[in-house]
Structures are given as structure tokens and as C-alpha cells.
Amino acid sequence: MKQPGYVAPEIIDPKMPFGDGYGPSVDIWSLGIVLYIMLCGFPPFLHESTAVLFQLIRKGEFDFPTPYWDAVSSDAMDLVSKMLVVDAKSRLNAEQCLDHPWISVSGPEAGRTLHSSHHAFMLIRKLQIFDNVDPACMQAVCSCLKVKKFPKGASVIRAGEIGDSMYFINNGVVKVLVEGREIDRLFTGDFFGEIALTVSENRIADVLSVGSSLTKVDVRSVTEETATGDTELFQLLRSDFEDIMLKFPVLKSRLASIGLARVKRQAKIVKMVSSEMQQDEIDNSMPAGTKSAGQGASKKDTIVGRRKGSISDFLQKILCISDTVKQ
Incomplete structure (x- = not known):
């Protein structure tokens, strides 16, 4: 494996007293890392600096933090512990791993039951904003998340209101x-609402629940017509968000960058919509049939005019937000 987080101690330092260089025990260590990640979602040794990461691996000190290991059996943790032994001669070999009770007795069912507290973690750990982030950061986020359910058609956030949270x-x-x-449409694994926490306090769009499916189908195929269940979200309140960002500023920086990109994208869309409405107004103001050019605008013209003005105001606002963040 080329990833430094999977390298065995004896590869990092061939002069270690109990190391014989590259051998089968090296692969057991790497498989132990893989097994650890499969059971909880993050590696036992993690640091942005490769040099520091190698120091952590050489020491071989790790634990099984709550709540991510709460529902994992003691047999599974025992196997991981015996695969991740710094002394290569004391590390289990392949045959011993296969004979371990978690493999030979528990069978496939051993890893199927996960505590409910895993759900949030297993969701957010897949997001790029959490790449190479200290697991303590993800743990802090997950501990603050609150489950919120919204039926089909329900409003989640409204444009213009002060944002007090973001959602996964x-x-x-x-x-x-x-x-x-x-x-736009967002699906399982996406997040939204970060703009009001990082770029501007006001929401810049409405977000409505489309719903979910109670059967196993591709979530992207779920529509208002086919949805049979509520949309389930994890809510992160502003107060908790700010506390976490103080400890892990890299996360705030990443979210702010994404928020600004979304503002710019939305500005382009609003510009296009505004242009279309201006064209509609021009078309509707032209004489048609017995209608003379001097007659007042129809009710439709008035509505279009009002909507165009409203969108123009909105466009100006989010462009100002974008310029402010640049500065």
C-alpha cells in the first residue's frame, strides 16, 4: 500500500529491534489498519504531517473511542489489537487471524450490527470537507447533530430568514x-445551510423537502410523486458550529469556500432567470391582436415585472455577499 497510514512500523524503521524488514507480518499490520477503518470509519493513526504520523505508528498507541466502537464486539477489538502490535514477532500471522474467534465463531453477522450513533459519523466521514481531518473533529460534529424529519413538501429553510443551523x-x-x-436538488449525503453560518447570516434560497422512499431504490429517482417517507436530516446549530470551528478552523475555511462557490453559482442562475423575465416583459409589452401599444400592462405583465424586480434585488444582494467575502 502506498498510503503512509497503512505502513508497518518495521518498514518505517528497519533498525527496530524486533523488525525483520518486509515480510508477511507487514501485510497483517496493513490489514489490521483496514479492519479498524471498516469497523469505525477512521484510521487508528492520523496526522496531517507524515513525519508525525510515522512517529505515532512507531509507538503503536491507539484506542477504541466511544461512541464509534460502542457496538463493536470485544472479539473484534481483540483481533484488531493483536494485528496492530509493534513487535512483528508478537503479531498474529495469517493462520492465527483466521482461527481467531471473531472470524471462526462469530462469522459474517459479527460486523452487521452498528449502534445508531454510527449513522451520523458514517454519513459525514464520506464528505470531502472532512478529508484528513482529526477524527476528534468528526466526533465533535456528530455529538452535536440533532435528527430532524420533514414530510413531503415541508419547508426546511426560507430565503431571507436568519440562519441558525446547517443540515446534512x-x-x-x-x-x-x-x-x-x-x-437544484440535493440527495442523501449532501449538506446545505452552511452559507448562513460562514458567508452571510441570511438564507439566500428556499429549501423544501421532497421526501424519501421506504423501499431500497436509488435516492436520485425519488420525486414528489414517488416519495413515501419523510426526509431525514441531521441539524447542526449555529452555537455548536461556532464552538467546533474555534477548535478546528480548517473545517470552517473549507465550508466557507464551498458556501462562496454556491453563492457565485446561484448568482449566475439568478442572472439567467432575470434575463429571461426581462425578455418576457419585452415580449408581453408588444402589440398583439387588437391590443394597442398604448394600453396599460396586463395583470400578467405586472406580475412578471414584480417578480423581475424581486429577483434583481435578490441578485444584487448575493453579489454583494460575494464581493464582501472576496475582500
Whole structure:
């Protein structure tokens, strides 16, 4: 394996007293790392600096933090512990691993039951914003998340309101709207609401629940017509968010970058919508049939004009937000 986090201690330092260089025991160590990650979602040794990471591996000190290991059996932890032994001569070999009770007795069922506290962690650990982040950061986020369920069609956030939280989608679909027009859909594993916590306090779009499916189907195929369940979200409140960002500023920086990118993307979409409405207004103002050019605007013209103005105001606002963040 080329990833430094999987390298055995005796490879890092061939002069270690109990190391014989590269041998089968090296692969057992790497498999122990893989097994650890499979059971909890993050590696036992992690640091942004490769040099520091190698020091941690050489010491071989790790633990099984709660809540991620709460529902993992003692047999599974025992096997991991005996595979990740710094002394290569004391490390289990392949035959001993296969004979271990967790493999030979427990069987496939041993790893199927996970505590409910794993759900949030297993969801957010897949997000790029958490790449190479201290597991303590993810643990802090997960400990603050609150489950929120929204039935089909329910409003999650409204444009213009002060944002007090962000959301991670645990199950289901939401749609993002600007002035009543859908501009995006987000699915299980996505997140939203970070703009109000990192870029501007005000929400810049409406988000509505589309729902979820109670059967195993591709979540991207779920629509308002086919949804049979609620959209389940994990909510992170502003107060908790700010506390976590003080300890782990790298996460705030990443979220702010994503938020700004979304603001810019939304600005482009709103510009396009505004342009379309301006064209509609021009078309509707032209004489048609017996209608003379001097007659007042119809009710439709008035509505279009109002919506265009509203969108233009909105566009100006988010462009100001974008410029402010640049500065």
C-alpha cells in the first residue's frame, strides 16, 4: 500500500529491534489498519504531517473511542489489537487471524450490527470537507447533530430568514428554490445551510423537502410523486458550529469556500432567470391582436415585472455577499 497510514512500523524503521524488514507480518499490520477503518470509519493513526504520523505508528498507541466502537464486539477489538502490535514477532500471522474467534465463531453477522450513533459519523466521514481531518473533529460534529424529519413538501429553510443551523441529509431529497423556481436538488449525503453560518447570516434560497422512499431504490429517482417517507436530516446549530470551528478552523475555511462557490453559482442562475423575465416583459409589452401599444400592462405583465424586480434585488444582494467575502 502506498498510503503512509497503512505502513508497518518495521518498514518505517528497519533498525527496530524486533523488525525483520518486509515480510508477511507487514501485510497483517496493513490489514489490521483496514479492519479498524471498516469497523469505525477512521484510521487508528492520523496526522496531517507524515513525519508525525510515522512517529505515532512507531509507538503503536491507539484506542477504541466511544461512541464509534460502542457496538463493536470485544472479539473484534481483540483481533484488531493483536494485528496492530509493534513487535512483528508478537503479531498474529495469517493462520492465527483466521482461527481467531471473531472470524471462526462469530462469522459474517459479527460486523452487521452498528449502534445508531454510527449513522451520523458514517454519513459525514464520506464528505470531502472532512478529508484528513482529526477524527476528534468528526466526533465533535456528530455529538452535536440533532435528527430532524420533514414530510413531503415541508419547508426546511426560507430565503431571507436568519440562519441558525446547517443540515446534512441522512435520507431523502430536498429541492432548492429561488423566487419559486427550482435551481437544484440535493440527495442523501449532501449538506446545505452552511452559507448562513460562514458567508452571510441570511438564507439566500428556499429549501423544501421532497421526501424519501421506504423501499431500497436509488435516492436520485425519488420525486414528489414517488416519495413515501419523510426526509431525514441531521441539524447542526449555529452555537455548536461556532464552538467546533474555534477548535478546528480548517473545517470552517473549507465550508466557507464551498458556501462562496454556491453563492457565485446561484448568482449566475439568478442572472439567467432575470434575463429571461426581462425578455418576457419585452415580449408581453408588444402589440398583439387588437391590443394597442398604448394600453396599460396586463395583470400578467405586472406580475412578471414584480417578480423581475424581486429577483434583481435578490441578485444584487448575493453579489454583494460575494464581493464582501472576496475582500
